[in-house]
Amino acid sequence: SPGELRRAGNEEFRRGQYGPAAALYTRALQQLEGSGDAAAAAEERSVLLANRAACHLKDGACSLCVADCSSALELVPFGMKPLLRRAAAYEALERYALAYVDYKTALQVDCSVQAAHDGVNRMTKALLEKDGVNWRQKLPPIPTVPVSAQTRWSVPSPGAPGANAPPASAPRGKPDQTAAGMERARALKEEGNELVKKGNHKKAVEKYTESLKLNQECATYTNRALCYLTLQQYKEAAQDCTEALKLDPKNVKALYRRAQAFKELKDYKSSIADIKSLLKTEPKNTAALRLLQELNRA
Numbered sequence: 596s597p598g599e600l601r602r603a604g605n606e607e608f609r610r611g612q613y614g615p616a617a618a619l620y621t622r623a624l625q626q627l628e629g630s631g632d633a634a635a636a637a638e639e640r641s642v643l644l645a646n647r648a649a650c651h652l653k654d655g656a657c658s659l660c661v662a663d664c665s666s667a668l669e670l671v672p673f674g675m676k677p678l679l680r681r682a683a684a685y686e687a688l689e690r691y692a693l694a695y696v697d698y699k700t701a702l703q704v705d706c707s708v709q710a711a712h713d714g715v716n717r718m719t720k721a722l723l724e725k726d727g728v729n730w731r732q733k734l735p736p737i738p739t740v741p742v743s744a745q746t747r748w749s750v751p752s753p754g755a756p757g758a759n760a761p762p763a764s765a766p767r768g769k770p771d772q773t774a775a776g777m778e779r780a781r782a783l784k785e786e787g788n789e790l791v792k793k794g795n796h797k798k799a800v801e802k803y804t805e806s807l808k809l810n811q812e813c814a815t816y817t818n819r820a821l822c823y824l825t826l827q828q829y830k831e832a833a834q835d836c837t838e839a840l841k842l843d844p845k846n847v848k849a850l851y852r853r854a855q856a857f858k859e860l861k862d863y864k865s866s867i868a869d870i871k872s873l874l875k876t877e878p879k880n881t882a883a884l885r886l887l888q889e890l891n892r893a
Contacts, residue, residue, distance in 0.1 A: 645674060661684045664678070781806075784806045811842065
């Protein structure tokens with residue numbers, strides 16, 4: 596049966612036998628051709644195509660991987676595995692804009708997928724180098740993921756193929772817990788802000804860190820980045836700004852503070868790029884204009 600063939604394929608795949616695994620998935624797909632239940636078959640075929648795509652990716656057959664992922668996504672839109680595999684194949688083919696769109700789409704489906712965050716960061720860097728600061732204007736449109744396809748809180752049914760249980764933190768409990776968590780996060784952030792005013796940046800970092808465990812908020816990241824700058828922990832400052840920019844790509848504070856951190860790390864090229872992005876949003880930002888002058892002299 597297709598199910599047995601798929602399990603056998605998974606077994607070969609685990610042993611690193613990607614060719615034989617792909618052949619088994621192909622046979623399973625052929626058997627499904629004639630089967631009656633269209634909806635169930637679409638789900639099953641989508642999984643088999645995504646699995647076969649993984650074999651192609653491992654074997655370096657990136658164009659075949661893209662084709663299988665695209666077919667899988669036509670059957671079941673916004674599937675995480677085909678999105679990530681197609682993104683990886685596009686990346687290997689140096690089609691960075693298409694990879695960027697797939698990684699961004701995957702993040703809309705589930706914002707906790709680290710591989711998608713990392714992919715977005717790599718593609719941003721590659722596109723910045725390839726197309727300059729206006730790289731975003733050359734992107735194909737990023738599809739809007741309907742709420743029904745956002746898997747942040749949904750638990751896959753136990754029988755679902757490849758149903759890895761979601762991380763323990765994903766399904767939030769009762770809504771009031773979350774509200775309490777948010778409230779606690781806000782209180783901790785305020786405590787951090789008070790400590791900054793007193794000049795106690797080290798202690799403020801601890802408060803912001805506790806707050807971020809409960810709620811990843813842009814302002815908390817940029818506040819902690821400011822503390823790290825003061826403490827001369829420039830790598831950490833840059834990292835926090837990057838996290839903030841994932842949440843709000845045009846955030847002026849995050850761009851400015853990351854530019855400051857990059858300057859201290861002597862990465863002048865990245866620093867200038869951040870200031871130029873910032874000036875697109877606020878052309879008259881005097882602090883940014885001043886920093887750009889310093890950088891041009893650096």
